[in-house]
Amino acid sequence: MIEMKVAGIALEASTRSPIILLKDATDRRALPIYIGQDQAKAIISVLEGQTHPRPLTHDLMVNFLEAWEIEVEKVIIHSLQDNTFYAILVTKQGETRGENQSRPSDAIAIALRTNSPIWVMEEVVADASIPVDRDADEAERRAFREFISNLSPDELIQRGRFSSGEAQ
Template structure:
């Protein structure tokens, strides 16, 4: 089963100074942190803020390439968490056929934002990963999330590979 998630925001891991994308399940308000690279975090942040570059960035090029091949990104799915590494698949339709493309979650998320398509996470990934449930008021503040991250053990912080 796959759970639709939304990008809640970006943070910095206080232990490693690496960016973290926070995915939120609107139904349960659970938050899944995915550590990403600096370039990918910048690409995600630019799209969230609707900022534009003077020239196409890599993820813009990827979107243009998909469109140029008469395909459409339908959804992305974070499919697996294996050996502390997240895996994702980009699902596209081309000429009426579904096409699956293996991708890093950070690249898939950046493309999903540019393609305005849904983001899903496999239920097994949510069960295996360190997931933050929002407080009872269902609105975790940035400070709540920062406190949660700071209280993770060394074995958790920065362990997920891009």
């Protein structure tokens, strides 16, 4: 799994649909997820530190979680099927753990309110992310190719033993 942070909300140019943008820690990959207008507003309100005279739906949910002493341990965006992302909220109440299915937008809105980490399965990142820093990606590929091309077969075998923990 890859931990990601909310980079912001954008509007898709042609449809004006909101997109939440998650980025990995290196800022090399971004995961765009289309969300609804209401969820976008709920996420923006947290990102901008807005307060409301009455709790919004996600605030109300967090209030219930706190009242019942349920901790949101993390959010996991675990799959992408037919262009739809799926997520779970991983919770803990005392020694009891739970997993609750959620739309990613709702899970992210709750995670932001509870300062919980957002994790994305590597397969989802591989399938749906977009490169942010193509130059860095290409430089890394070139450096790796150069490194490999300068290794003899014996060195490669020796390094393979060392990295796998075998005695030399």
